[in-house]
Amino acid sequence: MSTDRTTADRTTTADASEAAAQEVELLRRLRAFEGRPAATAGRGKDPVNAPMIRHWCEAMGDTNPAYTGPDAIAPPTMLQAWTMGGLSGHTGHTGRSPAYDELLALLDGAGCTSVVATDCEQEYLRPLRPGDEVTFDAVIESVSPRKTTRLGTGHFVTTRMDVRANGEPAGTHRFRILKYAPAAKRPAPPKPAGTAGPQRPRPVVNRDNQGFWDGVRDHRLLIQRCTACATLRFPWLPGCNACSSPDWDTVEASGAGTVFSYVVMHHPPFPAFDPPYAVALVELAEGVRMISNITGVPYDKVRIGLPVRLEFLRVDDTLELPVFRAEAG
Template sequence: MYDRLRAFEGRPAATAAQGRDPVNQPMIRHWCEAMGDTNAAYTGPDAVAPPTMLQAWTMAGLSGHSDDGGRSSAHDELFALLDGAGCTSVVATDCEQEYLRPLRPGDTVTFDSVIESVSPRKTTKLGTGHFVTTRTDIRANGELAGTHRFRILKYAPAARSKPQEDPKPRRPRPVINRDNQGFWDGVRRHRLLIQRCTACTTLRFPWLPGCNHCASPDWDTVEASGAGTVFSYVVMHHPPFPAFDPPYAVALVELAEGVRIISNITGVPYDTVRIGMPVQLEFLRVDDDFELPVFRASEA
């Protein structure tokens, strides 16, 4: 089986495929607004695209890729082979990007993709399967601008035994590292802490190792008042997930301090949540040793 999988290594997945749109300022603006990135390099007549948008210019959108876009059937054939071997589930694991030159509004994007590697069968907590790495070389007006490596795991889900004593699953735990430890320490003390750059005083959330406005690595914190409004929201109906009971509202809350946080809305039915609705911070204990910041709204 592995010999059949390895035969896909080096096969092109796309050759001289063209991005659906040239690099353009509206997409750059939407990206920066979503990321909260206010760097001046991404605005004005000499604007460049944020480097991390590299893959965005190759994506097909909701309507999918066109048949004449230079793409091959290699991925479909590989995935069909893995599906047939029982590896019917997929999860993205990581990506690596290398930037060689900035992308600017008006640049025409073309790209070549190749299936770079297929790993031997690996056993993970999710199940057993194979890691598939695809490398995409992205060009602007024919000049190599960057390389994007994207890795997925195609796997057969592991059989899971049901808990004997506590049938109710626990909420997933956040990954806590040196960059966000202080935030979760604050949550345990019922304080919602926002990072503040000590060089330019810009507030930022979520927590980052450096300022996205002036690039200073130095910061302190301010405590949020807890007041906010619903900036945007979605109602989750599917897929069902252990420890969650859909439908429920997930909102992007704009705090009074100006930064935004994603959280749940409590206190009102999910179908009454609206943009602009005022909300107030509270802390929800979801089990014996885990609390989360959520936001309570009033039906009035």
């Protein structure tokens, strides 16, 4: 019995040592990609142009006058938009280099077959203006050691793109993905009888939005209105995004609206939420838009243009939220 156990222990130790050695070798091979190009001599498919700026601003609801007129500039956050290849991708020498595909293939071979974008960072060096020709180069900046997340275990890959306009540095865009091996799904353990579920996250209430949450407490959905130019705005801001005036009052929303856009959340799961569920961008009758949940219909019945009506959902003893119920008919 003792001999068998010693042999098993030795086998387990040997297996663990071999796995550790394989992990070290994999990381060495992954790190060899650091500093190699992810894209070389890239060129934007189109010059910076007013129609794309207009489409972006309409989608974002951004009415900043700096983005219109003869002296217009592009919103800084559009930096990466001018470098994208679209559905057809880039052709010829422009675009992604073989090194990036080789790196992803190595991760696939290591079992990291799934991918999720995690975050991006941008630094702006000069405004982009209509007519600017955009060029770029990108480099594989770093590959992390194996990390364990709720999605699974894998490696974070960070690329840095240096963007130029007419040959001048315009900005830097860092983009990070996680290439991972999906974690095995485990059934949730049954909850003991009488056990309360996890609490919904609390909204951040500060001096800029206190009035909004005071309205929710009184079952009123309040929209800010600039007293200088009468522009309505939501979410609440300390100043007007149309004329920059800091003075404002409020109007109460009628409660009518339509679904302007929506997503269905499947993964990752969060405590106190039960996926799948729909999260919608609702356009209120007053013209502003807000993000909320849709009630009264299954998540897969939510559609763009669906008429909705405001209601207030009591989440727990201390939290009530504005949501929108689908209108019948």
